Amino acid sequence: MVTIKQIAQEVGISSSTVSIVLGGKAAERKISTATQEKIFAAAARLGYQPNMAARSLRGGSGANELVVAMFWAQDFRASMMFRFWDGLRAEIEKTARPVRLVIYPYVNDHLKESEALTSGANCHAAIICNASYADLQFLEDTQLPIPVVLYNRVCNGYCSVNVDDLKMGALAARAFADQGCRTAAVLTSSPVFEGMENRMHGFRLEGEQHGLTILANRYCENSIRGGYEAVSHRLRHEWKQQLPDAVFCGSSAIAHGALRAFCEAGYIDEKLPRLIAVGNGPEESDAFSIPSLSVVYLPMEDMARECIQLVLGQLDGRIATAESRLLPIEYVPRESCGPLTEYAAQ
Amino acid sequence: MVTIKQIAQEVGISSSTVSIVLGGKAAERKISTATQEKIFAAAARLGYQPNMAARSLRGGSGANELVVAMFWAQDFRASMMFRFWDGLRAEIEKTARPVRLVIYPYVNDHLKESEALTSGANCHAAIICNASYADLQFLEDTQLPIPVVLYNRVCNGYCSVNVDDLKMGALAARAFADQGCRTAAVLTSSPVFEGMENRMHGFRLEGEQHGLTILANRYCENSIRGGYEAVSHRLRHEWKQQLPDAVFCGSSAIAHGALRAFCEAGYIDEKLPRLIAVGNGPEESDAFSIPSLSVVYLPMEDMARECIQLVLGQLDGRIATAESRLLPIEYVPRESCGPLTEYAAQ
DNA sequence: ATGAAAGCGCTAACAT
DNA sequence: ATGTTAGCGCTTTCAT
Numbered sequence: 005m006v007t008i009k010q011i012a013q014e015v016g017i018s019s020s021t022v023s024i025v026l027g028g029k030a031a032e033r034k035i036s037t038a039t040q041e042k043i044f045a046a047a048a049r050l051g052y053q054p055n056m057a058a059r060s061l062r063g064g065s066g067a068n069e070l071v072v073a074m075f076w077a078q079d080f081r082a083s084m085m086f087r088f089w090d091g092l093r094a095e096i097e098k099t100a101r102p103v104r105l106v107i108y109p110y111v112n113d114h115l116k117e118s119e120a121l122t123s124g125a126n127c128h129a130a131i132i133c134n135a136s137y138a139d140l141q142f143l144e145d146t147q148l149p150i151p152v153v154l155y156n157r158v159c160n161g162y163c164s165v166n167v168d169d170l171k172m173g174a175l176a177a178r179a180f181a182d183q184g185c186r187t188a189a190v191l192t193s194s195p196v197f198e199g200m201e202n203r204m205h206g207f208r209l210e211g212e213q214h215g216l217t218i219l220a221n222r223y224c225e226n227s228i229r230g231g232y233e234a235v236s237h238r239l240r241h242e243w244k245q246q247l248p249d250a251v252f253c254g255s256s257a258i259a260h261g262a263l264r265a266f267c268e269a270g271y272i273d274e275k276l277p278r279l280i281a282v283g284n285g286p287e288e289s290d291a292f293s294i295p296s297l298s299v300v301y302l303p304m305e306d307m308a309r310e311c312i313q314l315v316l317g318q319l320d321g322r323i324a325t326a327e328s329r330l331l332p333i334e335y336v337p338r339e340s341c342g343p344l345t346e347y348a349a350q
Numbered sequence: 351m352v353t354i355k356q357i358a359q360e361v362g363i364s365s366s367t368v369s370i371v372l373g374g375k376a377a378e379r380k381i382s383t384a385t386q387e388k389i390f391a392a393a394a395r396l397g398y399q400p401n402m403a404a405r406s407l408r409g410g411s412g413a414n415e416l417v418v419a420m421f422w423a424q425d426f427r428a429s430m431m432f433r434f435w436d437g438l439r440a441e442i443e444k445t446a447r448p449v450r451l452v453i454y455p456y457v458n459d460h461l462k463e464s465e466a467l468t469s470g471a472n473c474h475a476a477i478i479c480n481a482s483y484a485d486l487q488f489l490e491d492t493q494l495p496i497p498v499v500l501y502n503r504v505c506n507g508y509c510s511v512n513v514d515d516l517k518m519g520a521l522a523a524r525a526f527a528d529q530g531c532r533t534a535a536v537l538t539s540s541p542v543f544e545g546m547e548n549r550m551h552g553f554r555l556e557g558e559q560h561g562l563t564i565l566a567n568r569y570c571e572n573s574i575r576g577g578y579e580a581v582s583h584r585l586r587h588e589w590k591q592q593l594p595d596a597v598f599c600g601s602s603a604i605a606h607g608a609l610r611a612f613c614e615a616g617y618i619d620e621k622l623p624r625l626i627a628v629g630n631g632p633e634e635s636d637a638f639s640i641p642s643l644s645v646v647y648l649p650m651e652d653m654a655r656e657c658i659q660l661v662l663g664q665l666d667g668r669i670a671t672a673e674s675r676l677l678p679i680e681y682v683p684r685e686s687c688g689p690l691t692e693y694a695a696q
Numbered sequence: 697a698t699g700a701a702a703g704c705g706c707t708a709a710c711a712t
Numbered sequence: 713a714t715g716t717t718a719g720c721g722c723t724t725t726c727a728t
Contacts, residue, residue, distance in 0.1 A: 005413045005414040005705095007704095007705060007706085008705070008706065008707095009705075009706095017714075017715090018714065018715045018716075019705090019706085019707095019715095020706095020707075020708080020714080020715065020716080020717090021713085021714055021715075023705095023706065023707055023708090024707085024708095024714090027495075027706095027707075028493075028495060033713080033714090034713060034714095035713065035714080036713065036714090039713080039714085048667045051666075053414065053416065053474060053665070054474070054705085054706080055407070055413055055704085055705050055706070056403075056412075056415075056417050056471070056472065056473065056474065057402075057403050057404075057406035057407040057412065057413070057704085057705080057706095058403075058407050058704075058705035058706045058707090058720090059470070059471045059705080059706060059707085060403035060471050060472060060720095061401070061403040061404050061407050061704090061705080061706075061720050061721065061722090062705075062706045062707055062708090062719085062720055063469065063471040063706085063707080063720085064720065065465060065469055065471045065472065066402075066403065066471075066472065067351045067401055067403070067720085067721085068351040068399065069402075070399060071402050078439070082432075082436060083432060083436075083632060085432060086428075086429060086431060086432045090428060090429075093424070093455060104452075105453075106450075106452055107435075107451070107453065109439060119411060123409065123411055124405070125402070125405045125406050125409040125411045125412075126402065126406065126411065126412065127402065128399060128400070128402065149373075149374060227634060228634040228635065228637075228638045229634060229637075229638070232638055257634075260635075260638060260639075261634075261638055263640065264638040264639070264640055264642075267640050286429060288573060288574040288575060288603075288607075289574065289606070289635065291574075291575075292574045292575070292578055292606060292607055292610040293606075293610070293639070293640075294609065294610055294613050294639075294640045296610075319399070320397075321394045351721095353720095353721060353722085354721070354722065354723095355721075355722095363698080363699090364698065364699045364700075365699090365721090365722085365723095366698080366699065366700080366701090366722095366723075366724080367697085367698055367699075369721095369722065369723055369724085370698090370723085370724095373722095373723075379697080379698090380697060380698095381697065381698080382697065382698090385697080385698085400721085400722080401720085401721050401722070403720085403721080403722095404704090404720075404721035404722045404723090405721080405722060405723085406704095406722095407704050407705065407706090407720090407721080407722075408703085408704055408721075408722045408723050408724090409704085409722085409723080410704065413704090413705085
């Protein structure tokens with residue numbers, strides 16, 4: 005790393021002059037044009053880049069600023085980042101304290117390689133989202149230098165914010181049963197964390213309890229296209245003779261693709277199977293699709309709020325032990341599946 | 351701001367011991383439990399937070415890291431942030447150099463208050479998105495200490511990345527004309543930058559040239575709900591007797607709301623007016639809606655790539671003067687409006 | 697078991 | 713027109 009000192013040596017001049025020139029104050033300090041040119045030339049030649057840490061330290065700016073890292077897996081879930089990020093931002097805005105939120109995209113199973121997390125030299129605390137099984141294992145085995153909050157994951161010794169995943173699935177099953185469905189299919193990506201398995205498990209358990217026959221599952225990609233292709237394919241094969249009465253989708257995106265595929269094949273209005281998704285996309289997209297999408301709503305913004313509070317609580321020392329928060333979820337009936345009736349209460 | 355030194359004074363001990371204890375190295379350095387407790391107590395009492403700048407500087411971590419700020423207006427456009435952010439991220443990933451991308455949400459007309467931009471102590475360069483007229487005025491009047499690239503805006507003395515906004519509107523008008531439309535409406539939010547005005551202006555000019563009658567405009571909110579409400583309202587009033595043949599929407603979101611409103615009112619298939627939107631949302635949403643949405647595609651990811659290149663070029667000194675890049679746009683016909691035929695070639 | 701001192705890279709006050 | 717020096721807050725090495 006090239007420093008101002010090295011440029012000074014190179015040019016044969018003091019480092020303060022270099023600082024003045026590179027800081028754009030050459031005119032007011034009346035540095036000779038010759039010197040300026042030599043300095044700029046050397047800086048360019050050596051590829052000088054100012055060290056931001058030194059600048060901030062010296063300038064005192066951001067000294068009492070809290071830096072919070074948000075780790076988000078950089079894969080198909082990337083597009084779901086916004087709702088969560090915006091939730092964090094909104095909550096931070098309400099805080100008196102100045103907080104800088106920094107996104108750290110990471111690759112699943114490689115969380116351990118993130119220096120920001122392990123060195124403690126970049127941020128005061130971290131919120132980790134989308135951790136894989138391996139990432140959780142790493143966390144459990146490691147004593148990190150900064151407080152951490154897990155989003156949508158459970159891990160020994162860590163604060164976390166979750167929803168009742170079993171119940172998410174159960175709510176969908178109950179709604180289907182209430183609407184008189186007898187057979188149901190599941191459309192989901194291969195599970196990358198326990199919560200997903202639990203959602204599907206809860207769906208199965210509760211469904212069977214209400215006489216719902218649940219068809220064998222086959223995984224699809226977690227995207228609109230993934231849902232579309234999965235349904236298109238099934239319509240030509242397993243579902244050629246007989247459609248299921250209901251379809252439970254692992255994400256809003258999958259559900260929107262499914263809607264489109266059903267529509268293309270002529271299954272609209274009464275002929276469309278009942279559809280419920282885990283509502284993890286933007287609410288408006290679900291509320292204004294054709295038909296609008298019934299969801300078990302994932303309260304991401306509320307979860308983000310809790311994450312911030314857990315982070316601040318730990319930094320303040322108000323929260324000393326691993327504390328887990330479980331947020332309530334609810335079924336939001338729209339056109340793609342009617343409301344809970346008989347099984348509404350619990 | 352509380353420092354380690356103050357804690358040391360408070361406890362009556364040297365600052366190095368404090369550092370050791372707060373750094374979690376008390377055990378290996380055999381600091382007495384009494385001292386540890388006193389230190390922790392004082393730290394908590396005074397509300398100590400480590401200064402990250404000092405830590406990074408001392409630790410040497412991230413010394414040659416490039417910090418790039420992305421300024422994004424924190425309003426209705428927030429949800430469009432993701433595509434651009436992801437484009438930047440993707441391009442950064444291809445770069446050999448380590449770059450840290452930091453999002454700075456800001457409020458329109460208040461860009462001038464951002465210290466990160468004016469102090470130069472936080473980032474090496476900035477990409478400014480969604481600047482308002484006042485923000486542009488501020489930029490034009492100010493000599494900033496770091497290189498800046500403007501996204502989708504033009505400003506004297508600044509590098510920028512744009513598309514031909516007049517042509518965006520013109521393409522839509524041509525497509526409508528090609529599809530035999532005679533009357534067209536515009537559905538857009540009130541313009542917050544010149545580009546939006548140009549899009550609408552281009553649409554009008556080209557439309558009139560092809561015999562398209564363009565109905566009087568009334569603004570709506572830039573969201574799905576905004577589009578939905580605008581169309582619902584017009585269907586009860588201006589459009590009660592007679593629908594326009596075509597509707598040009600200022601954003602994908604508006605168009606999806608419009609689709610839903612038309613559908614609810616029974617205007618489907620042939621009865622639905624031709625629809626084209628400025629394609630600024632996630633591509634999948636447009637490609638799989640019912641019907642799928644024809645767009646004049648805004649190449650955000652390509653624009654993000656150019657922004658990064660302009661940033662790096664300026665930092666390297668390869669780009670010394672204000673350089674503007676104009677990216678090509680294209681009309682993507684889908685179900686909501688057919689392809690360009692007669693007017694396809696220019 | 698604790699303290700003194702040096703130094704990370706930078707800027708600004710104060711010489712000269 | 714340029715140089716000397718001090719110090720931002722922190723960690724680490726080396727003494728004691």
